[in-house]
Amino acid sequence: MLEKTPETTVNDTAHPFDRATQVTAVGGRWRGTASEDYFAFVGPFGGATAATMLRAIMVQPECAGDPLSVTVNLCAPVARGTFDLTVRLIKATRSTQHWMVELLQDDGVAAFMTAVFAVRRPSWSHQPATMPEAPPFDEAKPLPDSGIAAWVRQYQFRFVEGAPGYGNTPHDVPASAYSRMWLSDTTPRRIDFLSLLSMSDTFFARIFHVRGTIVPIGTVSMTTVFHADAADLAADDTTMVLGAADANIFHKIFSDQTGELWSPSGRLLATTSQVVYFKA
Amino acid sequence: MLEKTPETTVNDTAHPFDRATQVTAVGGRWRGTASEDYFAFVGPFGGATAATMLRAIMVQPECAGDPLSVTVNLCAPVARGTFDLTVRLIKATRSTQHWMVELLQDDGVAAFMTAVFAVRRPSWSHQPATMPEAPPFDEAKPLPDSGIAAWVRQYQFRFVEGAPGYGNTPHDVPASAYSRMWLSDTTPRRIDFLSLLSMSDTFFARIFHVRGTIVPIGTVSMTTVFHADAADLAADDTTMVLGAADANIFHKIFSDQTGELWSPSGRLLATTSQVVYFKA
Numbered sequence: 001m002l003e004k005t006p007e008t009t010v011n012d013t014a015h016p017f018d019r020a021t022q023v024t025a026v027g028g029r030w031r032g033t034a035s036e037d038y039f040a041f042v043g044p045f046g047g048a049t050a051a052t053m054l055r056a057i058m059v060q061p062e063c064a065g066d067p068l069s070v071t072v073n074l075c076a077p078v079a080r081g082t083f084d085l086t087v088r089l090i091k092a093t094r095s096t097q098h099w100m101v102e103l104l105q106d107d108g109v110a111a112f113m114t115a116v117f118a119v120r121r122p123s124w125s126h127q128p129a130t131m132p133e134a135p136p137f138d139e140a141k142p143l144p145d146s147g148i149a150a151w152v153r154q155y156q157f158r159f160v161e162g163a164p165g166y167g168n169t170p171h172d173v174p175a176s177a178y179s180r181m182w183l184s185d186t187t188p189r190r191i192d193f194l195s196l197l198s199m200s201d202t203f204f205a206r207i208f209h210v211r212g213t214i215v216p217i218g219t220v221s222m223t224t225v226f227h228a229d230a231a232d233l234a235a236d237d238t239t240m241v242l243g244a245a246d247a248n249i250f251h252k253i254f255s256d257q258t259g260e261l262w263s264p265s266g267r268l269l270a271t272t273s274q275v276v277y278f279k280a
Numbered sequence: 281m282l283e284k285t286p287e288t289t290v291n292d293t294a295h296p297f298d299r300a301t302q303v304t305a306v307g308g309r310w311r312g313t314a315s316e317d318y319f320a321f322v323g324p325f326g327g328a329t330a331a332t333m334l335r336a337i338m339v340q341p342e343c344a345g346d347p348l349s350v351t352v353n354l355c356a357p358v359a360r361g362t363f364d365l366t367v368r369l370i371k372a373t374r375s376t377q378h379w380m381v382e383l384l385q386d387d388g389v390a391a392f393m394t395a396v397f398a399v400r401r402p403s404w405s406h407q408p409a410t411m412p413e414a415p416p417f418d419e420a421k422p423l424p425d426s427g428i429a430a431w432v433r434q435y436q437f438r439f440v441e442g443a444p445g446y447g448n449t450p451h452d453v454p455a456s457a458y459s460r461m462w463l464s465d466t467t468p469r470r471i472d473f474l475s476l477l478s479m480s481d482t483f484f485a486r487i488f489h490v491r492g493t494i495v496p497i498g499t500v501s502m503t504t505v506f507h508a509d510a511a512d513l514a515a516d517d518t519t520m521v522l523g524a525a526d527a528n529i530f531h532k533i534f535s536d537q538t539g540e541l542w543s544p545s546g547r548l549l550a551t552t553s554q555v556v557y558f559k560a
Contacts, residue, residue: 068534069501069555071351073396075371075378090382091355091389096500098355098392102370109371112378114353114394116501116555120532124560126490128457129528177408210406220376221349221396223503225536225555227529248409248540249507249548252400254348256505256551258538260528268529271536273553275349275396275505280404 015189016154017198021052023059023085030056030085032103034078038151043077045151046219047201051194053101053113056085058193064097065119066230067193071223072113079105095119120229131266132244134160137182155202158182160242164204170280171212177247179209183261188239191269193226199241199261200224200272206247206257207278215280220254222274228267236263253277295469296434297478301332303339303365310336310365312383314358318431323357325431326499327481331474333381333393336365338473344377345399346510347473351503352393359385375399400509411546412524414440417462435482438462440522444484450560451492459489460524463541468519471549473506479521479541480504480552486527486537487558495560500534502554508547516543533557 010022020035038048050072057063083105090098096118103111134140140158162179183199205217228236245259259272290302300315318328330352337343363385370378376398383391414420420438442459463479485497508516522542527535539552 069353071394071501071503073349073378073394075376076373090392093356096355098353098389109378112370112394114351114392116353118500118534120534123533123558124491124530125532126454126530127528128454128490128526174406174408210408211404220398221351221503221505223351223501223553225501225553227531227534227536229532232532246408248407248551250404250406251507252405252509252512253403254398254400254507256507258551271528271538271553273503273505273551278403 015185015187017185017189017195020048021055021194023052023056026084030087031082032085033082034080036150038154040149040151043079045201046074046222047198048151049078049103049111050113050201050222051198053085053103053111054115054197055194056087056101057099057115060087062089063117065095065117067226068116068118069223069225070113070115070197071221072111073221074111074219076108076110078103078110083110127268129268131242131262132180134180134182134242137240137264140182154186156184156186162209164208166208166214167212169213174210175212177206177210178245179203180242180244182240183243184240191236191238191241191263192233196226196261196270197224199243200259200270201274203243203245203257203259205276205278206245207250207255207280210247210250211280215278218277220275220277222272224270224272226270228269232267236265236267238263240264241269250278253279295465295467297465297469297475300328301335301474303332303336306364310367311362312365313362314360316430318434320429320431323359325481326354326502327478328431329354329358329383329391330393330481330502331478333365333383333391334395334477335474336367336381337379337395340367342369343397345375345397347506348396348398349503349505350393350395350477351501352391353501354391354499356388356390358383358390363390407548409548411522411542412460414460414462414522417464417520417544420462434466436464436466442489444488446488446494447492449493454490455492457486457490457527458525459483460522462520463523464520471516471518471521471543472513476506476541476550477504479523480539480550481554483523483525483537483539485556485558486525487530487535487556487560490527490530491560495558498557500555500557502552504550504552506550508549512547513549516545516547518543520544521549530558533559
């Protein structure tokens, strides 16, 4: 679990991800910044934005349990500079909490999140899904720094299948939408809910893989489900995940994307799906 | 598209699904009823509740485009009787709308939905996913009326793989979580967004399949993504879908469930995922 000490300013020696996703209390709201370190094409990387919103929930004094399911809707590009976050506890039961966060810029909602938190208990346990095969992290080749966007440099991508090799013209025949990769923060950081949520959005758009070229895209809505609680993450104590992603369909300017994040121990940490706008 | 005439009372000859999911304007809110026809164990079937909430968006005069992605969070059991729905347009852009609906009973939020609507346009189109094999609808054997819950009688289930056969004691070895089935309303009704959303929740809990026995369960959060627009659904003009469902993990009282809904023509109409509480 994160320490719940929102008043403490994150100092300059903090991990870049913690600096990028920090929130500061300002008159009943939280203030965050669209980090230049995690910038994408026309706004900050959605994963970092989502993590900042999730952090704003986790620093609430009444927040209980661990994130279970999080949906973030990206309504409009987040502009450079600061944004405000309003946090509302919609409903609490004995063992679950339902939260909503709105990200405001210039008094308009640019993004919002709903999140279920739950206190998980021991139960019968069964994992039918099996971890995709992969060589150890160190044996997979790192993706060279492409320099395309700042946020990409914040992660080490080590592709096992479907490494990107984008050209200027689309493939004649669509290639596979599937890829998998080892992923870690460039400066290793222990995996927690914030980084898992951010990593849910690190899969390069499936249409880039399928078409073999980069086209304008934007995530519209992303849902991530966590399959581990804080104790499970502490037990895994890892800085890397194996990520696999795929897509089912590209149709009338939208596609889906599904993803899995695995710990090196073979535990499925999170599954994620998103709807992506594309221009092609 | 639904006709946007909320004032018109649904008459007694309307389809049971339209009766169950109707909404009536009451002082700036919408009122719905937890239909006895679609009741489950401790509350109304979540699919019908979700469809009622989606209808409350679609009847808004300013609603534009078709549903693209819908997340519904079920916070607390919905009780018998009526409930109120508040509808809010969080953000509209040129081609998308982000909506939120809260379901209120006794002044508490029992469920809420966020939904993205979009005006879809022609684009490059590609469907890497392939429809699972299945005999024609008429050749698949209907599930006998189990009488377990009222809502089950509102659908025809024709299993192709993983037909339920639940006993009183759990399996020694977990069985497959995967199943697929033809599905239609018992009284055939042309597939639209409302019925697709409801059908997203018709998959029997994966833990019933895996354990071979019925245990207490409850959907916590469900996200459905539509891959067809109203014109696509009109072109398909079908009353049935092929549904396939699976699960990745059961751990610490929660499991996931993933699902696909296919038209008989081979078009992927919707994908869905949900988080399910279980007691086992």
